[in-house]
Amino acid sequence: MGKLFVISGSSGVGKGTVIKEFLNKHPEFKLSVSCTTRAPREGEVDGVNYFFLSKPEFIKRVENGDFLEWAEFSGNMYGTGKDYVEKTLNSGHNLILEIDTKGALNVKSLMPEAKLIFILPPSMEELESRLRGRKTESEEAIKKRLESTKLEIKNSEKFDYKIVNDSIAQALADLEKILLG
Ligand code: 5GP
Numbered sequence: 318m319g320k321l322f323v324i325s326g327s328s329g330v331g332k333g334t335v336i337k338e339f340l341n342k343h344p345e346f347k348l349s350v351s352c353t354t355r356a357p358r359e360g361e362v363d364g365v366n367y368f369f370l371s372k373p374e375f376i377k378r379v380e381n382g383d384f385l386e387w388a389e390f391s392g393n394m395y396g397t398g399k400d401y402v403e404k405t406l407n408s409g410h411n412l413i414l415e416i417d418t419k420g421a422l423n424v425k426s427l428m429p430e431a432k433l434i435f436i437l438p439p440s441m442e443e444l445e446s447r448l449r450g451r452k453t454e455s456e457e458a459i460k461k462r463l464e465s466t467k468l469e470i471k472n473s474e475k476f477d478y479k480i481v482n483d484s485i486a487q488a489l490a491d492l493e494k495i496l497l498g
Contacts, residue, residue: 318407319347319405319406319408319409319410319411320406320411320430321402321406321411321412321414321424321430321432322411322412322413322414322431322495322496323413323414323421323424323425323431323432323434324336324414324415324416324435325415325416325417325418325420325433325434325435325436325469325472325473325476326437326438326469327436327437327438327465327466327469327470328391328448328462328466329438329444329445329447329451330436330444330447330482331436331482331485331488332415333415335436335480335485335488335492336413336415336492338485338489339413339489339492339493339496340413342489342493343493343496343497345410346410346412346413346496347405347410347411347412347413348412348413348415349397349398349401349405349412349414349415350364350368350401351367351368351396351397351398351414351415351416352369352370352378352384352395352396352398353367353368353370353375353394353395353396354369354371354372354375354393354394354395355369355393355395356369357369358453359453372394375387375394379396382399383396383398383399383400384397384398384399385397385398385399385402385424385427386416386424386427387420388416388417388420388423390417390419391458391461391465392461395416395417395420397414397416397420397424402414411496413496417465417469418468418469418472418473419472421472421476422472425475432477432478432495433475433476433477433478434476434477434479434480434492434495435469435473435476435479435480436479436480436481436482436488437470437473437479437480438482439482439483441463441466444463444466445459445463448463480492480495
C-alpha cells in the first residue's frame with residue numbers, strides 16, 4: 318500500500334508551488350486531481366489542475382458516492398475522487414491530496430493513517446499581499462479567502478505537521494523530511 322499525505326494551507330500561501338517542486342524532484346509521488354465547480358483561472362487546464370464541473374454534475378457525483386470527501390470552500394464545491402485514491406494507494410504509489418482543512422480532517426477520520434500537513438504563511442500581512450499580487454480574484458473573493466484563513470488556521474491545530482513557507486527552498490526541504498522520512 319502507498320502512503321497518503323494531505324496538504325492544506327491558506328489560499329495564496331504558495332503550497333501549489335512547493336508541491337509542484339516536490340513532485341518534479343520525486344515523480345514517484347502522485348497528486349490527486351480534484352473536481353470543482355469553480356471557474357478555471359487563466360492558464361488552468363481541465364483534467365490537469367482540476368476537473369471543472371457544473372454544479373448539477375458535481376451534485377450528481379456526490380449522490381453517486383463518487384467522492385472520498387468533498388467540501389464547500391469560499392462559495393464553490395471541491396471533491397476528491399474515491400476511485401483514484403483507492404487505485405493509486407493499492408498499486409503501491411504514495412499519494413498527495415491538496416485540499417482544504419475540513420476535507421483533510423474528514424480524510425483523517427476515514428483513513429487515520431493519513432498524515433496531515435499544514436503550510437502556514439510567514440504572516441497574515443504577507444499572505445494578504447501574496448493573494449492580491451496574484452491578481453486572479455475579485456476584491457470580494459479575496460476578502461472571503463482571507464476570512465476562511467482564520468478557520469483554516471484553527472482547524473490546523475489537529476494536523477500532524479506544520480511548515481512555514483518563508484522561502485520555497487526551506488519549505489521544500491521541510492516537506493521532503495516529512496514525506497520521505
Ligand atoms: P483554489 O480555488 O484556490 O484552487 O482552492 C481553494 C481551496 O480548495 C484550497 O484550500 C484547496 O486546497 C481546496 N481544495 C482543492 N481541491 C479540493 C478537494 O478535492 N477537496 C477539498 N475539501 N478541498 C479542496
